[in-house]
Structure formats: C-alpha cells, structure tokens
Amino acid sequence: MSQMPQQNKKMVIKLVAIVVAMFGFGFALVPLYDVFCDLTGLNGKTSNTAAVYESIEIDESRLITVSFITRTNTGMAWQFAAETQVVKVHPGQMSQINFTAVNPTNRMIVGQAVPSVSPGPAALYLNKTECFCFEQQILQAGEHVTMPMRFYVDPQLPKDITYFTVQYTLYDVTSAEQQVALNRG
C-alpha cells in the first residue's frame, strides 16, 4: 500500500469510511425504525406504559368494535384466552377485558405477552390504563390466573376506523429470566 499514489490512498480512505458508515447505518435502522413507528403507530405496536385516564368526553355518536385474539408462540405451554372476544365501545369509554392463563405444566414458566393492533394506525388511539402485557407474568406449575386489561379508545380515532383487532401473542421467556435470577443470586 505504501507504493499507492497519494490521491488513490485518500480516495480509498474516504470510500472505506462510507462503507463503515453504511454498515453502521444498517444497525441504526433498528432504533430509527422503532422511533418512526412509535411516532406513527405504523407497525401496530402499542405503548408499553400505562395511560392515565382523564375524564374525557365520551363520543356517543360512534361505536367501535374491538376484537381480541390470543395466541401462544411455538413452545409456549400456557393456555391463554380472552374471556370476551368482541366488545363494542364508544370512544372515550373505559372498558375492562379479562384474560385467563393456565400453566398446565409441572414447572414454573415466565410469560410475556406482546400486543399488536391491526390495522396499525389504530394502535396510537388504543390507550391501556392497565395491562398484563406491561410486565412479565410468572406462573407456577398448575397455577391459574385472571389478568385484567383496562382500556379506552381515544376519541380522536380517525373516522374511517370502525373496527380493529388487538392480538396478544404470549412468549415463553423463562430461560432468559432464570439466568437473570441466577446472576443476581
């Protein structure tokens, strides 16, 4: 490389810098994508923190159909279901849906539910004041639990959305959790 003319060397350094920057950009797309989706609600992800319910006017003129779907990821042994599958709510009206989970195995399992709203843009207008999906759930062998989810639909929901679906997918996150416990112990 020492024999390389000076101008070639300069140019190579610049081009390699572009390559390195673009490699970094590939990884930067991950947080950028999350920020973009948080702002726009594009991928149907809902907020991970509880909303505060302030007394807002209930929009009696509209009735929104909200349906709930539950599924467990491959390898997740819990039985997981929504007690009510479809509700009709006025925007601004508080509702509660109960979900049940049973751990039929003979070992402790830690579960994490991840919500997804379809169509995606509705995700921004689904405000949850209480949700089991905000934290991990621990069920001992054979344990049964009823988990409430309280929500209201923001009255600013676009007029063209009259129906949306909230899907909860339950993941088994036990091994990672146990490792944390071991490290702490």
Added chain:
Amino acid sequence: MTTTTSEHQHDDHSHDDGHHEHHIPKGIKRWLYTTNHKDIGTLYLWFAFIMFLIGGAMAMVIRAELFQPGLQIVDPNFFNQMTTVHGLIMVFGAVMPAFTGLANWLVPMMIGAPDMALPRMNNWSFWILPFAFLILLSSLFMEGGGPAFGWTFYAPLSTTYSNDTTALFVFSVHIMGASSIMGAINVIVTIFNMRAPGMTWMKMPLFVWTWLITAFLLIAVMPVLAGAVTMVLTDKFFGTSFFDAAGGGDPVMFQHIFWFFGHPEVYIMILPAFGIISQIVPTFSRKPLFGYASMVYATTSIALLSFIVWAHHMFTTGMPVAAEMFFMLATMLISVPTGVKVFNWVATMWRGSISYEVPMLFALAFIVLFTIGGLSGLMLAIVPVDFQYHDTYFVVAHFHYVLVTGAIFSIMAAVYYWLPKWTGKMFDITLAKWHFWCSLVSVNVLFFPMHFVGLAGMPRRIPDYALQFADFNKWISLGGFAFGLSQLIFLALLIKACRKKGEPVSAQVWEGAEGLEWEIPSPAPYHTFETPPVVK
C-alpha cells in the same frame, strides 16, 4: 496472451508500481498471483460462467420437480434449498462477478489507464470469492442441508426455523459482500484518478458511467446487507432479538433492512447492462448514441430513486395507505428514466445502417425482453394489483425477464462484442447464432407462461401445485431444459475461442466500433496504455 507487442511495451514502462512481474509466471501461479486487470477480468468471467452453470443445474432440479404436479423427484426441504441457493448463486455468483469481470477488462481500456488503481486488492477481491461459494455449496452436503429460506432469508425463517448451517450462509454472504465492496472501491478509484488526459466526465463511454454509478450503489448497500446477515447470525446464535417479537424486536423490520439493500441491488444488476447496450447499439447502427447526456442523467436518477422504493416489496405487510401510495408512485417514477433509455436506444437505431451481428442480436433481444420485464414490474408496482400477484409466479416471471433476458443477455452480448478483442480471433459465428436463437426461443417458452400461471394464482417456492397448472408447467419445464442445454453451446463456443481458434480480427473488430479499446491491437496486449493516450 504474451505477445511480442506486450514485451516491447513493457520495456518502455518505467514507473512500475511493483504490481506485475517482468515475466508472467506460467500455470496456476500466473492466475493465483496475478494483479493484471485483464487476467483478473478473465478469472471473474470464467468464475461467473461456472457459477451460472451450477446455479442453472439447480434450476433444472426445480423445473424437473415442477414438470408435473405432486412430489416425485426431490423432497420439499431439498426443493427449498435449490430455490434458495439457485437465487444466491445467480445473483452473487453469476451476474455480479460477470459484471465485475467486464469492468476489470474494459474500464481501464476504455478510459486509457494501464491497469486498475488497486491491483493487489483486485487480486484479493477475486480470490476470496471462490471460498465464499465453496462454503455456501458445501453446506448443501451437511447434516440438515444448506439454506432453505429463500435467497431473501426473511426472519424468522432464517432465525427461528433454520438449521445450524445458517452460520455458513452468513459467512459466505459476508465474504461475497467484502469482495463486491473491494471491487467497487477499485472501480471508483480507477475512474476518478486514472482517466487519460482529455477523458472528461462527459466523454466517458456509457459502460464506464453506468459502472461508476453501480459501484457507488455497491458501497452504499452491500454494508447494509452485511449488517442484516450479522443480525440474523446474532439473533440465531447469540440471543439478540433484532427480529424476535418476544424480545422486543420485529420480524417486519428484517424486510425493511433487507430491501433497503435489496432494491438498489437489483439496479446493481441492471445498470451495467444499460451501459453495455449503450455501447453495442451505436456500433451496429453505425450512428453515435442518441442522447448521451440524458443517458447519464437517467442512470443517476434511477440510482437515486432506488433508495426510496424498497417497501414496494412489502405491500402486503400491512402498511398504511399513505405509505403504499408513496412507494407505489416512487416506483412508477423509475419507469420515466428507464423509458428515456429505451427511447434513446430505439432513436439510436432510427435510420441507422443496422447490421445484425451476434452482439446486436442479443442487444435487440435485451431491449424487447427487458421492456417486457419492466412493464410487468410496473404492474406489480400498483398496490391493489400487487396484493393479488404477491408471491405468485407472476413475480418469478417479472424478475426473470429483467435478470435473465435483461442482465444475463446483456452479459452475453458483451462477451460476444468484446471476445474478439480479448482473444484476437473471431468466435464461431455459426455456434453463436445457434446459441442466440435457441436461447431466445427457449427463454420465452420458459418464462412467458409463468405470467399466466402467476395470474391464475400459482404460488412461488412451492414444490407442488394444483392440477390446473399442469399443462403450463410442462411447457415451462421443457423451455427450462432447452434453455439450460442452449448454454452448453455457449460453453463449447467459449472453449473454442479460448483455444484461439478462428479468423484473426483487426484492431477495430467491428465496423462502426468506436472507443479507446478498439484502438489497441487485437488481441489486447497484456499491458496497455502504459503511456496514456490523449483523448481529443
């Protein structure tokens, strides 16, 4: 290739940067140690051709399985490996190295440079390539088989549902990427710093222009591909959750990152083809290229637009309508500069004194068939229509029209056009015409009916299909076998050409050919333009 001319020219050469020996070593060492752009170009081209035959053999397995409905020859997992590795080999092993080989041979000769700017790196960028594909191909013979998740390796297919040989796939893609990036850097530095005096930007042959823009695309997006495969690797083996919803990731994000690479990648595979056609059409029309400047601007705008259309591969992932509209319209916008190009080629031929030599035949076939592929691309860009066509054989028909009758036909045109310059002998024209006509007919029997079965709903990447698709698939397979066999004619022709059989040719080779490469003797001496030519 060592002629007295080259020895003589070499003695005049005083500013030796130590990148070549005074006596070219014989045998394998010549090829292993070579830093000569012509040797490396030849290596790339032969490598690409061997990969083309291997990838083609895999396509034959696919078509044999799809000859009739039901599962008869291979099991579905192996079928998936064949579709995956066929795609990977054709994209990264055949089309891209072939273009790099042409760039190695032609860019220095076209701009009046003695060699590439970074000859040692040039040697490296070629010689890591065989290892990349050795790794990839060897995974096919390992327990569980090779990659079976499609060349697009969507997560979670490549993370949760893949086998351990995925690591080999990842490393081989890393090596291919490194090779392409090094090749691209070399092309850029050569074009920027080594043009002969008087070779201004707007005098550069279009092949050089299109390759310069391609090289910038390569250094911009190959690192993103490297990032994507690295994320797949760490998700699969090291517990990260880039694409795993359980850990807070998102599988759809994989598609965004992949296609941010993937869409510019398809232009990487077609822009040099545009350059080749823009060299060949004027020669055999005996007229200068119509609209040279507009060709340069059109190529640049295609390259820039390629960065804002990636999500048209993902219309069915549930995007909001506004985003779908944006990506649909941006995609359709690309047809404007592409249309400018097709118009310019036709306008170049207009009232030209056209002769139909073999390179021109391939170039004409390119113009017609690539335009068919472009039009089906325009259909796919329409969102509601794409919802129906998504993941059907219509998509397969579309990208094979642009890649086989587009990119590969242009490479064949280029080989026929410059082969006499490389060997100093005219190739066997009878064989070449057989190759052209057999390829032309069979490629259309192969890919055209795919439009119909796709419109009727036949899904891609499935080893079996519903009975109503049986007749068309039989024709498609027969076309496929015929196209595969036609390439053996090409192989025979190339072997014959490399053994220096045939009529000697003049320096200009083709009446009407213009450019620096046609001013040096045929065969091109081992060292050319050691004293830079003056371009007026």
